[in-house]
Amino acid sequence: MRSKNRLMNDINVVPYIDVMLVLLVIFMVTAPMMNPGQVDLPQVSKSSTPAPAPLEVIIKKDSTLALRDHAKGDEETQVSREELVSILKSRQALQSEQAVVISADKSVRYEEVINVMDVLQQQHIKKVGLLTQAK
Known part of the structure; x- marks a missing residue:
């Protein structure tokens, strides 16, 4: 015989499942009705220049430098x-956004390329950028 003072350990989950199903149906019905927000981005004109x-700074096999202005x-x-x-220095004075690419022969030591990059950084x-050739 069981004693009447014993606590009940069971949880009835059926009402929780019912609530979850009702919420699922509500979200399924209302989700297609919502309009996604649209962001109006500012307009800018294209640069005329x-x-x-x-x-192009060219490093040759014998570590001599050449310059090519495209x-x-x-x-x-x-x-x-x-x-x-x-x-x-003179080009930077005229056009501060002048890009410089380094193209080196593949037999040139990596140290030579780094030295040229160091000179560019000092200026x-x-x-x-580094110029490569596609295979």
């Missing part, structure tokens, strides 16, 4: 590090 053609044509001019610095050139 195109980006200047990049300067805006003036595809002629390479041999330059020393000092000449490169003076040319870059506060922000847009520096």
Whole structure:
């Protein structure tokens, strides 16, 4: 015989399931009726001045430097590090957003490329890239 003072340990979950099903039906009915919010973005005009053609610093097999200005044509001019610095300073004075790309022969030591990048960093050139050739 069981004693009458014993507590009941069972939880009746049927009412909770009923409430959850009612909430599910409410969300299923109201979700398609809601309009998604649209964001009106500000309009800007396109820049009338195109980006200047990049300067290409070429590091050859013998670690000599050449400079190619794609805006003036595809002629390479041999330059020393000092000449490169003076040319870059003058170009930065004219166009502060002038991009510079470095193209090095694949047999050139990595240290030479880093040295050229260091020179560009000292001249506060922000847009520096490495030029590669696709296989």
